[in-house]
Amino acid sequence: MTGSASAIQGQSLTKIYGSGNAEVTGMEDVTFSLSIGEVVALLGPSGSGKSTLLTIMGLINAPTSGKLLIGEALVTDGPVAKVNLRVYRRKFIGYVLQKTNLIPFLTAVENVQLALEINDIPCRAARNRAMELLESLDVVHRSGNLPYMLSGGEQQRVAIARALANKPMLVLADEPTAALDSVRGRQVMELFRTVAREYGATVMVATHDHRSLDIFDRILEMEDGRLVSQKQANKDSPIGQD
């Protein structure tokens, strides 16, 4: 389900690492706009700038130049933050990473609950909501287990539950199926589609996994730090067409 309003926009985003002779361009003049509820794949070889773009969109890395808007709000103008980035990360963005990155000393439900509590949701309400999320992601039977007790797929589901905990406007996923087998990987990718439909979140997934591209609304391709193509996905084909 794709809405027409823009969830996030990047305007001429450029990221340069280092300075002088050590200067490396991580990303150059990237402009994009993702609609509310859109599910987008970000493709590209290693070093193409996918992670740089994700970290800039995730507000954990500042662009060297260009503007980033979330909803109507200008979030960064070049390296200058226009809002409290940590608050924006907490309220509007959910992250699912290649490695699950669950807090190892918290159980599955506590990992999700934590994301809610740091957003000032009271403990009991946070607990209930966390359990609901785990249930909806079919991993509630593992709620009391520590991350190391979960399989890779279960860990990823918990990570997705945590990303969705605060009903974010944007879910960013960096290679979320890299550590999973094809079946589990497919299930996780389908989960993103469900998330977008049920929670109204915009989802952007950086991936190498071409087998699941049919679930995406749109495919962005990067190469050498540039956005080289933006394609509407063809649901009948594993690879989208222009």
Place this chain on the structure above:
Amino acid sequence: MNLAIKDIHHNLSRFSLTALGIGMLLMIVMGMGGIYRGLIEEATLLVDKIGADLWVVQRETRGPFAEISRIPRNLEDRLKSMPGVATARAFVTYPVQREFRDKPLRMQIQGLSWPDDNGGWLPLISGRRIESAHYEMIVDKILGLRLDDKIRLGKNIYTVVGITKNMSSIAGDGLAFFTLLDALDIQYDYSGEAIRIEREARRSRVAGQDIGATQPSLLERALLPSSNLAALPSPYVSAVLVTLIPGTNLDTVVDKISGWTDVTVFTHDQQNGLLLTGVVDRSRRQLGLFRSILIVISTIIMALIIYTLTLEKVHDIAMLKLIGARNSVILGLILQQALLLGFLGYVFAFYVGKWVFPIFPRRVIINTGDLIYLSLIVLAISVLSAGLGIWKALSIDPNEVVS
């Protein structure tokens, strides 16, 4: 949700061992403070317990604890005759070392001016006071003697009739109380051969003089026991302790005694001051300095532990930052763990110390003031240690989690 507790619960055995290590360190800090207190207590114990208003000692000495003091015993009678004086008691103190049950036995002998002083002021834990003029002794528990134990000192055998607790000398030796006469007997014990040689030497000295030739009876008298010779002085004692009649002006009596050219007089407070500023001052400062160094070491070690614990959580802290956790959440995690580590270490130090300190060879006194003082130090150490971890945590980039 308390992240600090969750993390500790997850790594309970490691955290417990760390707290145990910190506790051992704090126990040493606590013990050093206790030894310091014990030193002061031992130094001033006798002066405080014996209850004398004035200590009269040899002229120009700081005796009897700071240095040797020798005054004639009959000074006791001179002092008793002074207006305002209630009692005057001769006091003898000196250390001895003997073998008992095949082990060395070091004790500080105290002579009590029996029958005026039968040790009524001593804190007995068993037995009784001295009831006989001779051959009875009261000893401190630390000496390891039991009631009715018999020990040979000099030519006589003495029986333990009472046991005290926490009565030890500045050197840490247990005190042993005898009647003054017994204490002097033990101090001036000569072998039969030495006595015979001394008597013969006296006889020779008299014989070599005209008076010996003109009065042969003197030669016979020279061979008599010392106590039968009026020309020889009475035995020396270490000090005479004076207690004043209530209401008597202390300064007036001190002024009068100070006018005598053969003695020096100290008040109770002056005697205490001499002990603290002179006799134990160097040990006191050494312990204080050592304790300060230990506190610094504890702070450094604890800071390193907290820093290491933080380093282990770099990824988790980066994740917390990524999902937007406030700094207070992260600081709380580190600070609470540091405080808990300090608290558990302190509790461990306190309880294990209570069990361990009494078996130390010298007294270790932990008083409430010192416990409060140490708890504040531990609090400061914990906060300072957490500072290093917090500094590290604040410098962690959420990008860490992506990289």
